Amino acid sequence: MNLAFIIDALVTVVGVTTPILLAATGELVVEKSGVINLGVEGMMLIGAITGFAITFNYGPDLGDWAPWVGVVCAALAAAISSQLFGFLVLTLGSNQVATGLALTIFGIGLSSLIGAGYVGMTVPEFATPFPDWLAGDPVWRVLFGYSPLVYFALIAVLVVGWFLNRTRAGLVLRAVGENDISAHSIGYSVLAIRYAAIAFGGAMAGVAGAYFSMVITPMWAEQMTAGRGWIALALVVFSGWRAGRLLVGAYFFGILMTLELYAKASGFSFLPSQFWAAMPYIMAVVVLAVISARGVAGSEAPACLGRPFMPSN
Amino acid sequence: MRIRFEKRLAPSRFMQVATPIASVLLTMLLGAAIFELIGFDGPHAIYETFITPIVAPYKWQDVLTKAAPLIIIALGLSLGNQAKIWNIGAEGQYIIGALAGAGVAFALPNAEGFWAIPLMIGAGILGGMAWAAIPAFLKTRYSVSEVLSTLMLVYVALQVLNYLIGGPWKDPNGHNFPQTPPFTPAESLPNVLPGTVIPPGFVVAIVLTLVFWLLTTRSVYGFSVRTVGAAPNAARYGGFDASRTVWSTLMISGGMAGLAGILEAMSQLGQINLGFPSGYGFTAIIVSFLGRLHPIGVFLAGLILAVTYVGGQVAQTVVHVPNATAGIFQATMLFFILASDILVRYRVRVIRDAPRAKAAAAGASA
Numbered sequence: 001m002n003l004a005f006i007i008d009a010l011v012t013v014v015g016v017t018t019p020i021l022l023a024a025t026g027e028l029v030v031e032k033s034g035v036i037n038l039g040v041e042g043m044m045l046i047g048a049i050t051g052f053a054i055t056f057n058y059g060p061d062l063g064d065w066a067p068w069v070g071v072v073c074a075a076l077a078a079a080i081s082s083q084l085f086g087f088l089v090l091t092l093g094s095n096q097v098a099t100g101l102a103l104t105i106f107g108i109g110l111s112s113l114i115g116a117g118y119v120g121m122t123v124p125e126f127a128t129p130f131p132d133w134l135a136g137d138p139v140w141r142v143l144f145g146y147s148p149l150v151y152f153a154l155i156a157v158l159v160v161g162w163f164l165n166r167t168r169a170g171l172v173l174r175a176v177g178e179n180d181i182s183a184h185s186i187g188y189s190v191l192a193i194r195y196a197a198i199a200f201g202g203a204m205a206g207v208a209g210a211y212f213s214m215v216i217t218p219m220w221a222e223q224m225t226a227g228r229g230w231i232a233l234a235l236v237v238f239s240g241w242r243a244g245r246l247l248v249g250a251y252f253f254g255i256l257m258t259l260e261l262y263a264k265a266s267g268f269s270f271l272p273s274q275f276w277a278a279m280p281y282i283m284a285v286v287v288l289a290v291i292s293a294r295g296v297a298g299s300e301a302p303a304c305l306g307r308p309f310m311p312s313n
Numbered sequence: 314m315r316i317r318f319e320k321r322l323a324p325s326r327f328m329q330v331a332t333p334i335a336s337v338l339l340t341m342l343l344g345a346a347i348f349e350l351i352g353f354d355g356p357h358a359i360y361e362t363f364i365t366p367i368v369a370p371y372k373w374q375d376v377l378t379k380a381a382p383l384i385i386i387a388l389g390l391s392l393g394n395q396a397k398i399w400n401i402g403a404e405g406q407y408i409i410g411a412l413a414g415a416g417v418a419f420a421l422p423n424a425e426g427f428w429a430i431p432l433m434i435g436a437g438i439l440g441g442m443a444w445a446a447i448p449a450f451l452k453t454r455y456s457v458s459e460v461l462s463t464l465m466l467v468y469v470a471l472q473v474l475n476y477l478i479g480g481p482w483k484d485p486n487g488h489n490f491p492q493t494p495p496f497t498p499a500e501s502l503p504n505v506l507p508g509t510v511i512p513p514g515f516v517v518a519i520v521l522t523l524v525f526w527l528l529t530t531r532s533v534y535g536f537s538v539r540t541v542g543a544a545p546n547a548a549r550y551g552g553f554d555a556s557r558t559v560w561s562t563l564m565i566s567g568g569m570a571g572l573a574g575i576l577e578a579m580s581q582l583g584q585i586n587l588g589f590p591s592g593y594g595f596t597a598i599i600v601s602f603l604g605r606l607h608p609i610g611v612f613l614a615g616l617i618l619a620v621t622y623v624g625g626q627v628a629q630t631v632v633h634v635p636n637a638t639a640g641i642f643q644a645t646m647l648f649f650i651l652a653s654d655i656l657v658r659y660r661v662r663v664i665r666d667a668p669r670a671k672a673a674a675a676g677a678s679a
């Protein structure tokens with residue numbers, strides 16, 4: 001184990017952690033408002049194809065701005081799709097588990113349909129904003145060698161933590177998730193706040209998806225998010241609905257997923273590669289069991305999670 | 314003018330039947346409109362997707378073949394959904410069931426006797442149950458949400474499949490493709506009557522539909538499951554054990570998924586390969602909701618979803634719409650059925666904001 005290997009591994013960990021951190025940060029806000037959206041995987045795919053298609057088609061005209069426009073469009077497209085979910089579960093009070101699942105099936109289908117003409121095509125990677133002498137340095141690339149989305153993910157989770165715990169708006173959002181009837185009776189619009197939270201969750205899932213198609217492998221492949229949206233959902237439970245633990249948990253899963261990539265190259269080859277591929281999912285189940293068995297110590301699960309709210313009755 | 318939802322005292326029977334039909338029709342209309350928008354012949358594409366599989370003489374067998382696993386899995390899921398237990402990992406139980414059945418076949422060399430088939434089917438059911446036992450144990454013992462645990466295990470099951478068919482169970486004569494050796498005739502299920510087009514799984518689906526109909530409408534067990542879902546406190550008071558409901562519904566839905574898996578492997582593919590996990594476990598969730606969790610409804614919904622599978626392929630070759638559209642149709646149908654759920658439980662009132670009506674409304678609510 002030399003320095004170059006360690007730095008290589010660290011860079012990989014950061015790379016695989018970023019999309020689940022982005023998606024989980026969005027879902028944290030959604031769940032804090034009392035709604036569980038199982039459509040993360042579908043919204044990620046909608047974001048992935050949107051970001052890719054925009055960059056691919058308009059990249060030459062937009063120049064340096066192309067990836068930024070691509071990511072913003074990815075966030076917008078996923079946020080719009082999340083409002084379809086929002087309308088069903090909020091205005092029509094439909095079942096949240098089934099509706100979220102429908103959104104995922106829809107996202108898989110829609111992204112394959114739009115992406116049919118782009119399979120195997122590539123776009124330039126949404127690369128580091130830092131100058132080459134920093135980003136390309138064999139040591140300093142561990143800090144400066146990443147796509148802007150990596151830094152955005154870290155800032156986003158910190159801002160969300162601050163927003164939820166230190167601002168009035170965050171308090172209102174938590175109140176809506178904790179006791180919707182009380183929040184409604186003191187005059188807050190439960191549904192409007194939940195619509196906004198769902199839109200934010202959608203936008204973050206869209207950015208997470210764009211990270212797959214514009215950074216990890218800057219090309220389009222069907223279902224390229226490969227179930228990472230579900231890991232993001234488990235991560236929110238793992239975090240006990242707290243932003244700080246979410247960040248730690250994301251890197252824990254990131255390390256597990258990196259093991260898969262390194263297992264073959266290093267001395268772990270006595271276990272089949274499929275074992276390492278299944279590892280994050282096995283660990284997610286184990287971790288859910290440990291977290292749930294330990295009871296609610298330090299967990300801040302919203303009391304109204306998954307419960308529909310119909311104000312007219 | 315405003316729209317108000319007023320809660321019904323009892324769910325509307327009429328809406329329970331009318332909304333799934335309306336959802337399918339609306340999906341067809343919306344699909345035609347969208348196909349027109351993106352430059353295909355909309356009505357033609359819808360005709361090929363939804364009608365051709367029914368009227369074309371040789372498509373029926375395909376529809377019944379696809380419907381069988383969907384119905385079998387969805388019957389099990391509907392039972393759990395009635396108790397508000399969400400097994401969304403039937404795809405994983407389907408895979409493990411098929412692998413368990415195949416494992417029995419490979420463990421018994423020269424399985425020539427008549428017992429090979431029942432043994433494999435039994436192993437398939439047990440495999441699915443075992444895979445569903447993990448979330449059942451975690452939920453009853455550690456209160457882990459079955460929504461996430463069942464789903465995570467799908468991805469684990471996929472890797473188990475990849476490992477087995479690419480490693481220990483790889484066909485030595487398979488040109489290095491990741492696939493198992495083919496099942497022998499003694500390990501395969503033929504069509505029910507020689508010369509007919511009815512796949513064996515579909516006969517099983519018909520029988521199970523009747524069994525589940527008796528179970529849900531004519532047994533105390535079915536009543537207890539519904540009560541646990543609708544009124545957990547009343548169920549506890551009535552002596553219906555919630556954790557027994559978790560175990561039983563997950564065992565039944567897991568066993569059904571495993572059964573569907575081994576039947577599919579034994580009668581359709583004749584081996585297990587990379588294409589085996591085809592998403593039936595997920596589509597069955599749509600079938601369950603489109604059928605309004607009722608066995609007869611599930612049976613009909615399974616046929617409709619099977620039509621979209623077969624029709625999707627027809628439309629792909631005839632009208633050249635992309636293959637992914639079948640998935641979008643299925644999701645749209647689920648969206649419509651979930652959106653229309655409110656009509657079952659609520660009455661829609663259109664209130665005109667005429668001054669007198671306003672005053673009356675204010676008086677009534679005061």
